[in-house]
Amino acid sequence: MRWSQMHIPTLREDPADADAPSHRLLLRAGYIRQLMAGHYSLLPIAVLVRSRVVAIIREEMARIGSQEFILPAMHPAEIWQRTGRWEGMGQEMFRLRDRKGADIALGMTHEEIFTTLALELSSYKQLPQMWYQFQTKFRDEPRPKAGLMRTREFTMKDSYSFDLDASGLDTSFDKHHDAYVRIFQRLGIPAIPVEASSGSMGGSASTEFMCPSEAGEDFVVHCTSCGYAANVEKATSRLPVVTDAPGLQAPERFDTPGARTIADLAERYDAPGERQVKTLVYVVDGKLTLVLLRGDHALMEQKLNDALAARELRPAHPEEIREALGASPGSLGGVGVTDLPIIADEALRGRTDMFTGANTDDVHLRGVSVERDITVGRWADLREVAAGEECPTCAEPLQVQRAIEVGHIFKLGYKYAEALGANVLGPDGNRIPVIMGSYGIGVERAMAAIVEGHHDDKGIVWPLSVAPFAVAVVIAQPKDEQTVALGEQVYEQLRAAGVDVIVDDRNERPGVKFRDVELVGIPFRITVGKKALSEGAVEFTERATGETRAVACADLVEEVRKAITSHG
């Protein structure tokens, strides 16, 4: 390729409103342009990178025997209604009506649609099947952000497995797990597999692949000692045992004028956070629900969501709370409440001599024994793990780190097969539902994650595996005929040798060209200038290290091959 004939609109300045390095650099280096919030055009060099990412994923899918499909992006509402997700997906699903008034969903994921194809499987002998596609997904994200990191329209490689039984699913899941490990390794993404919430996907277990990064939107809890790692949405920790006094015979009301927070109560009434019961009120699928936690703990909403298998969940409004409990947030409690469901965090089990609100403004209770005095309908792990708490496995202190979710694999179980009727004849002649898994990688987000991990103050530093070009030949003096001739010769030699090479033949100063090659992030630069003409040697510069050395023209192809092999 010739730089002069490619549209690579690099920008001199950092674009405004682009904080994440990948967002800033992909814009600045001429990879992407925003059409509207959450929707980006990929320019030619981005298409090259994307095609390399896709090729790597495709190879690894083929290696585990997965077959490539392409399914529609538009789905009839009816199929989503049968699994309950037409309602369940809420506002995140783009919906429209066609000219005949039929309700249509734009696919945010394809469990339902792939399952309709699995209806053609008739015998256990056809299992296992692993099916995947590269396809555009549409999600009406509330807050698209950070360039390609969180968009409303993106390419996903989504796979689906269909097995006869749980051990078959384990095998398909493990194959994908291992394929994902290889994929991220080849992409240069230091992803770590972590336990995760399955969210709206349902199913029994899921693993996220997390790339540690300050630009990430997720938090991973992990233990450097034993390797425990989980999304904070799912993570647990060990808590030191609290020894309570037995407390009172019954809770006792006391006035707490102006004390509205955990801290107020701790400070003024000798009630440390760990001795308080914090009472939150949520609306879960339309139903007011009390959520109890230790005073010094924070609620992890996803855990609440998962525990209650909620479709929709939000904090209650103050008016809703006052109407139900007769008090404002700050004086709420579960004692005596029998007409609302109460869910409590495991850390409150067995606790006595506790403080909590009395459902009267500026009044609290003391001497509360949680299990004696509160009608807890459900116990669950609801609290957010904090850095420094003890690892649930080895008791060493946990760390919490920002990360980008680059992949997510799910054991789905029977949810979709049962809802849509995907059965096969089993070995015993009876029909049994297939058991499913699903597995996803966001292609453009993977590109962003690579840039997050591979850049410096000069620009992007692509790993060779995904770079738009392996080598840029820079003609330093484009007005000098001999330099141009030699540059063109070097370019042709490398092309003939099968090297992905671009020649910077623009009529620009060397400094401009060097800056662009660095910004765009091409792994190797060959500079053809006066020295080449006089000494028969070109400059060979490695983008990652900045190291430059002279290479004799005669040895160049061989040296480039070596460099590529050693970086492969």
Add this chain to the structure above:
Amino acid sequence: MRWSQMHIPTLREDPADADAPSHRLLLRAGYIRQLMAGHYSLLPIAVLVRSRVVAIIREEMARIGSQEFILPAMHPAEIWQRTGRWEGMGQEMFRLRDRKGADIALGMTHEEIFTTLALELSSYKQLPQMWYQFQTKFRDEPRPKAGLMRTREFTMKDSYSFDLDASGLDTSFDKHHDAYVRIFQRLGIPAIPVEASSGSMGGSASTEFMCPSEAGEDFVVHCTSCGYAANVEKATSRLPVVTDAPGLQAPERFDTPGARTIADLAERYDAPGERQVKTLVYVVDGKLTLVLLRGDHALMEQKLNDALAARELRPAHPEEIREALGASPGSLGGVGVTDLPIIADEALRGRTDMFTGANTDDVHLRGVSVERDITVGRWADLREVAAGEECPTCAEPLQVQRAIEVGHIFKLGYKYAEALGANVLGPDGNRIPVIMGSYGIGVERAMAAIVEGHHDDKGIVWPLSVAPFAVAVVIAQPKDEQTVALGEQVYEQLRAAGVDVIVDDRNERPGVKFRDVELVGIPFRITVGKKALSEGAVEFTERATGETRAVACADLVEEVRKAITSHG
């Protein structure tokens, strides 16, 4: 690949409701499945064919220097509003609102969006640019039909050219023209370039690539003598000159009880069709309009649409007609009508002594001189050319043939650049708008067109260039160890030689396997059976001809290579 491990759900019977051969065969051979009307899933072997079609198109785009992009499928309404196409596209455009209430279009084509990227071009020195993408288009077709032929969701390769002036556009247009000729040739589609209407695209000229086929929805008018070819939406013909009597001083009313059609009038009142003025009433962008044609001519709606640059156009309802003209269809005419726009076909120019309706039920006029008696506001070519009429170029009889539109290329002119402000600094330092072209190929429709031209009563007969596999190795006796071993060896040899090969290793009878290989349409079949074991020779069968010959195992790779080369 192994047949036993690929999902190729062939059907024993022809599927119901699939008339076009491509629809029937792609379903039956396990290439596609319908999700809902106009939306198909591509199964694994279809993905292989599609990837080969895409690769051929991509190569030819690269050859003319076009650069690959990927643009969003979702567009803000605002950009379409600026070119007037938000309204102009009517019901064919899928529209939705996002969670914030913003209007969004699903891209049916990308002139607007590519033009927004061209806003970054600043100088004539950056021109020409040719940009393309492979991308999903969404169109709310009123009548999706014939499988992949007309869908609501499909992959389009759409290109856009940006030039400094009309001669630059001519060059870009010609490059695409030639690339399309090569593409269709390589795909095995006997496409012919024909003059076409530009429709909602606007612009000065367009050429369609038409594949003659009974399954087509378009009609091509062509002359086997001089090569004239045009879509019937655009085609013209020469008409024999009609010599009229001078007629009456003024039109004369006469009663025509029960005569409601051109034929009635011809039969009962000695008024042959060519002496009648047929009066149609249309609603054009909300405005009632009279459309006049010779009695024996049919209206070509697209020509009316193009002549009036209409956004929306439909025949008026009988009530609307009666309210405006006071009569029913059958007794309508333009004489004396001054409050409605009247557009007349060129064939009526200068005609005298004509018959037409009197705008009173069961009354007509005779002795009408069209230009004297009717206030024609606009003359245009509106009639549909019929087979047998004279070629406009050489006067030989024209033929009319059904065809599939497989490509369409447009000279767009300045419409989009001016509406969206795509200017560059010209050589003289003044800003001038760029001139554009756009060029499209429907990928899945091309697949269907290939099948329409390449099938027989046994199934599909893919051209080698796009076949999912070049060779199928059929193990005839899958229960015989030695046959299996030899079959596997042949398979491995061909794989090692870089041949796209699938081995049919299923535990099925040879007849089942042969039928499937034929139905799926794999160009070459190698049968490994008892003969191979005893004589060291396999059967080599060519799908297109059915010819079978014995090939010694030792020569097989070489023979396959030869066969592939001679078909390439």
